[in-house]
Amino acid sequence: DTAVSQTPKYLVTQMGNDKSIKCEQNLGHDTMYWYKQDSKKFLKIMFSYNNKELIINETVPNRFSPKSPDKAHLNLHINSLELGDSAVYFCASSRGDHNEQFFGPGTRLTVL
Amino acid sequence: AQSVTQPDIHITVSEGASLELRCNYSYGATPYLFWYVQSPGQGLQLLLKYFSGDTLVQGIKGFEAEFKRSQSSFNLRKPSVHWSDAAEYFCAVGAGGYQKVTFGTGTKLQVIP
Numbered sequence: 001d002t003a004v005s006q007t008p009k010y011l012v013t014q015m016g017n018d019k020s021i022k023c024e025q026n027l028g029h030d031t032m033y034w035y036k037q038d039s040k041k042f043l044k045i046m047f048s049y050n051n052k053e054l055i056i057n058e059t060v061p062n063r064f065s066p067k068s069p070d071k072a073h074l075n076l077h078i079n080s081l082e083l084g085d086s087a088v089y090f091c092a093s094s095r096g097d098h099n100e101q102f103f104g105p106g107t108r109l110t111v112l
Numbered sequence: 113a114q115s116v117t118q119p120d121i122h123i124t125v126s127e128g129a130s131l132e133l134r135c136n137y138s139y140g141a142t143p144y145l146f147w148y149v150q151s152p153g154q155g156l157q158l159l160l161k162y163f164s165g166d167t168l169v170q171g172i173k174g175f176e177a178e179f180k181r182s183q184s185s186f187n188l189r190k191p192s193v194h195w196s197d198a199a200e201y202f203c204a205v206g207a208g209g210y211q212k213v214t215f216g217t218g219t220k221l222q223v224i225p
Binding site for chain 2: 045
């Protein structure tokens with residue numbers, strides 16, 4: 001009964017490849033997020049969706065494309081992977097406008 | 113734009129000692145404030161939050177934090193640290209609504225026997 005789940009947990013791939021990370025929440029929340037955490041643990045928001053609608057889009061390269069098929073799912077597709085994309089990517093969700101976010105376990109992406 | 117500063121990158125305390133982690137924020141109105149903990153290889157878990165009301169908030173695992181508007185601070189405290197508290201701690205500030213939450217750079221807590 002995991003609240004926010006992500007797959008895969010680890011992702012190792014070559015530069016130039018395209019990959020996807022999936023996120024699902026079973027909390028009934030209406031807002032979902034993608035964060036990138038770099039090697040220094042700095043956590044930066046990338047995207048936020050509310051009821052399947054994009055509401056936050058930080059300065060992220062357009063190689064990153066989020067997709068929300070429904071309120072419970074938010075996927076992240078990355079084209080033409082670069083070395084600098086190596087990081088841990090966290091999905092999170094929240095209810096309404098309370099900002100209190102529940103995080104998934106993270107996906108560690110390594111680009112070789 | 114909102115911002116958060118955690119001045120201490122790394123703190124070491126002895127087990128059983130008290131703990132205070134500092135957090136200063138910058139935001140024009142009344143902020144939504146949070147403390148999260150991240151254990152190695154894990155996601156972030158919410159320890160406590162402040163939206164309004166009593167400025168001393170209690171959280172999980174025996175943590176508390178005090179909102180001080182005059183000092184723009186939201187410091188995290190625990191009277192007696194346990195070895196299992198060793199982790200990375202993040203302070204965060206939000207504007208409410210559907211605005212983004214900004215995280216501090218984190219403080220790594222080491223607990224020694």
